[in-house]
Amino acid sequence: MSDPDWERLDPRTVLVAPVRVLGQATFALAAAVIGLSQQSMTAALYGAPAIALLVLLVGTLPYFVTRFRVNDNELLVRTGLISRKTLTAPLSRIRSVDLEASLLHRILNVVTVKIGTGVDEDRIDLDALSQNRAEVLRRTLHTRQAPEAESAGLAEQSEPDAHAEDQATLIAQLRPSWARFAPFNFTQLVIVGGLIGTVSQFGFQEQVAELWAQRDYLDRFAASALTGIALATLMCAAVVWALVAMVGYLVHWWDLRLSQTDSTLNCTYGLFTRRSITIDQPRIRGVRLKQPPAIRLLGGAEVSTLATGVGSEGTATVLPWSTRAYATGVAETLISDPHSMRLPLQEHGKYARRRIHLGHLVGQIVPVAGICLVVAWFDWSWWLAVAASAFLVSVSAVAAEMTYRNLGHALTDRHLIAGHRSASRVRTALERDGVIGWVVRSSWLQRRRNLVTLIATTAAGDERVTIADVPAEMALAVSRDTSPDLMDEFLERT
Amino acid sequence: MIGNGSNESVTPRRKQAQPQALPPKGPVPASVDSSLPASTSAVGSTDWNIRQPAHQIDPRAIAYWRTSALIGVLVLTVVGAAMLLIPDVGIWLAGGVLFLAALALGAAVVIPARRYRVHRWEITPTAVHTRSGWIVREDRIAPLSRVQTVDSHQGALMRLFKLRNVTVTTASAAGPIVIQLLDEEYAQDVVAELTALTRSTTGDAT
Numbered sequence: 001m002s003d004p005d006w007e008r009l010d011p012r013t014v015l016v017a018p019v020r021v022l023g024q025a026t027f028a029l030a031a032a033v034i035g036l037s038q039q040s041m042t043a044a045l046y047g048a049p050a051i052a053l054l055v056l057l058v059g060t061l062p063y064f065v066t067r068f069r070v071n072d073n074e075l076l077v078r079t080g081l082i083s084r085k086t087l088t089a090p091l092s093r094i095r096s097v098d099l100e101a102s103l104l105h106r107i108l109n110v111v112t113v114k115i116g117t118g119v120d121e122d123r124i125d126l127d128a129l130s131q132n133r134a135e136v137l138r139r140t141l142h143t144r145q146a147p148e149a150e151s152a153g154l155a156e157q158s159e160p161d162a163h164a165e166d167q168a169t170l171i172a173q174l175r176p177s178w179a180r181f182a183p184f185n186f187t188q189l190v191i192v193g194g195l196i197g198t199v200s201q202f203g204f205q206e207q208v209a210e211l212w213a214q215r216d217y218l219d220r221f222a223a224s225a226l227t228g229i230a231l232a233t234l235m236c237a238a239v240v241w242a243l244v245a246m247v248g249y250l251v252h253w254w255d256l257r258l259s260q261t262d263s264t265l266n267c268t269y270g271l272f273t274r275r276s277i278t279i280d281q282p283r284i285r286g287v288r289l290k291q292p293p294a295i296r297l298l299g300g301a302e303v304s305t306l307a308t309g310v311g312s313e314g315t316a317t318v319l320p321w322s323t324r325a326y327a328t329g330v331a332e333t334l335i336s337d338p339h340s341m342r343l344p345l346q347e348h349g350k351y352a353r354r355r356i357h358l359g360h361l362v363g364q365i366v367p368v369a370g371i372c373l374v375v376a377w378f379d380w381s382w383w384l385a386v387a388a389s390a391f392l393v394s395v396s397a398v399a400a401e402m403t404y405r406n407l408g409h410a411l412t413d414r415h416l417i418a419g420h421r422s423a424s425r426v427r428t429a430l431e432r433d434g435v436i437g438w439v440v441r442s443s444w445l446q447r448r449r450n451l452v453t454l455i456a457t458t459a460a461g462d463e464r465v466t467i468a469d470v471p472a473e474m475a476l477a478v479s480r481d482t483s484p485d486l487m488d489e490f491l492e493r494t
Numbered sequence: 495m496i497g498n499g500s501n502e503s504v505t506p507r508r509k510q511a512q513p514q515a516l517p518p519k520g521p522v523p524a525s526v527d528s529s530l531p532a533s534t535s536a537v538g539s540t541d542w543n544i545r546q547p548a549h550q551i552d553p554r555a556i557a558y559w560r561t562s563a564l565i566g567v568l569v570l571t572v573v574g575a576a577m578l579l580i581p582d583v584g585i586w587l588a589g590g591v592l593f594l595a596a597l598a599l600g601a602a603v604v605i606p607a608r609r610y611r612v613h614r615w616e617i618t619p620t621a622v623h624t625r626s627g628w629i630v631r632e633d634r635i636a637p638l639s640r641v642q643t644v645d646s647h648q649g650a651l652m653r654l655f656k657l658r659n660v661t662v663t664t665a666s667a668a669g670p671i672v673i674q675l676l677d678e679e680y681a682q683d684v685v686a687e688l689t690a691l692t693r694s695t696t697g698d699a700t
Binding site (some may be wrong): 147309364436437438439440442443444447455457458459463464472473476477480483485486489490491492493494 | 541544615619620627629632633634635636637640664666669671
């Protein structure tokens with residue numbers, strides 16, 4: 001392993017890496033400076049720049065110390081100044097090669113290469129390489145790790161086939177109007193909930209209620225004014241929330257380009273930090289189309305792929321909130337199975353519906369009991385409890401019906417399609433070949449109604465596809481149709 | 495045992511007790527709603543059922559489950575009694591703990607035998623099938639061609655009863671199959687058998 005064989009990082013790393021190290025060390029730096037200033041101000045004045053300089057110098061070390069090379073079947077990275085460490089990654093274990101470029105990186109025209117080696121979530125980061133070298137490295141790693149490339153013929157090929165690049169087809173591109181979906185992503189609404197919580201900490205409601213109870217018109221006026229101010233504040237907060245969400249969406253997904261070649265799927269996006277994710281086609285085993293209730297009402301949807309060894313949960317979002325027609329088209333293109341995302345799903349029958357409704361109703365017992373307790377504690381009117389409980393129960397009934405309608409399954413030539421049992425309409429398509437095994441689970445209550453929960457285990461995505469509350473015969477028929485070789489010997493006709 | 499590509503399943507080395515009465519078939523299945531639209535590729539009107547796996551687990555499993563449940567009962571009883579003795583703690587709390595202990599005792603007496611009737615397993619030349627559970631019944635099937643590791647495990651209490659678990663993992667985190675509570679020597683045989691079977695298949699197992 002003589003030195004010329006090892007490649008070095010780009011010289012511009014010297015400029016880029018220290019900034020990153022400084023960013024990471026901010027807290028430690030601040031703590032050190034504060035600590036120093038408690039001793040004496042002059043020490044802090046001189047000490048702070050000195051420490052910062054030291055940190056910057058340390059930041060330049062990676063350039064001098066990191067070396068890497070790609071052999072026929074492995075990637076080697078050597079780092080460390082005092083303790084030399086060599087990371088070896090067999091090319092077949094490399095699951096993903098992503099490129100990321102922050103604003104500073106883009107000004108200097110370099111990128112960070114993030115290489116994921118699958119199971120352990122260990123990642124090798126090469127910060128930074130020039131754009132061209134990074135692309136070449138990515139293509140090299142991709143072509144060398146493809147199973148066909150193991151044969152002697154391709155191994156002799158020094159330069160990856162540049163012709164393949166010409167065949168990239170653009171599947172999707174961001175339209176800024178999609179930002180209108182962003183504020184309705186209610187998973188982030190927990191922030192607003194917290195806001196309401198903090199406001200109510202000030203004992204707001206009691207004061208208003210007291211003022212209302214007074215007979216004096218002036219007090220009543222004050223009460224209504226206070227309520228008005230509170231409402232106005234909430235509306236302002238909502239508008240601010242919407243703006244922040246939309247801007248955040250645009251900044252994160254700016255100029256999204258989803259393109260496909262014969263061997264890879266590439267997703268590039270970002271305004272300030274530009275990210276480029278590449279997934280091998282053989283690793284993509286399915287897609288998921290997700291429509292949460294609020295966004296579905298507006299006609300939006302999100303597409304993510306189920307792939308083996310990608311991301312922490314295995315599902316990578318390749319198309320953020322967009323119009324349903326567009327998202328459906330993209331999803332169907334990704335798995336090359338037209339109509340699969342629009343196919344009507346097999347319903348699961350009246351017992352499944354009853355079970356879902358009953359489950360939702362039982363779930364409301366605790367909240368309703370809580371409401372009654374609160375009303376009794378504060379000695380408010382009983383009508384409040386009745387109204388609130390009725391509201392909760394009717395909302396949950398609507399949610400239960402939506403959940404039942406979203407539930408279902410279907411089978412196409414190449415894919416198993418599952419409608420998830422949730423108020424959000426989530427449809428997952430999984431390649432039949434991607435199914436490893438089956439789990440058929442039934443609780444005592446399900447057995448009474450001859451329902452089972454069918455789970456297809458797979459290596460892709462979150463590693464399971466669950467079809468809940470299926471009539472037992474239907475479930476077994478599906479499993480037999482999907483994996484006849486496996487299931488034939490275990491099934492018998494009744 | 496398997497050799498020559500015959501289609502037999504792994505035969506038990508020890509003579510397992512003949513399964514007594516088969517586990518009850520369960521309530522008569524409710525009729526499926528006939529107004530359902532036909533599935534895109536339904537197998538006509540044929541009804542399928544998962545056939546029962548061939549082998550039961552070791553009979554000592556009953557004693558093992560009972561013992562581990564009784565240990566829990568013992569702990570609960572001791573805690574409850576101690577709470578009764580401490581003057582400050584309310585009588586209701588202590589009573590609740592003792593009630594739980596009584597429930598656990600009932601469970602320890604009743605459940606293990608029923609669970610034993612449900613737990614079954616089978617290995618064919620191409621796949622593994624286990625059935626387990628009592629209130630929540632679960633059938634797990636996985637092909638041997640996708641198996642990644644085969645190992646066995648023996649907890650402290652299991653050592654007393656000379657029992658071992660055999661775990662088969664696939665590339666899916668949702669897919670590990672555990673053959674619980676086999677006789678420990680027999681479990682080693684099963685592991686060897688499985689390892690030989692899986693080694694003979696190629697592939698990335700994803």
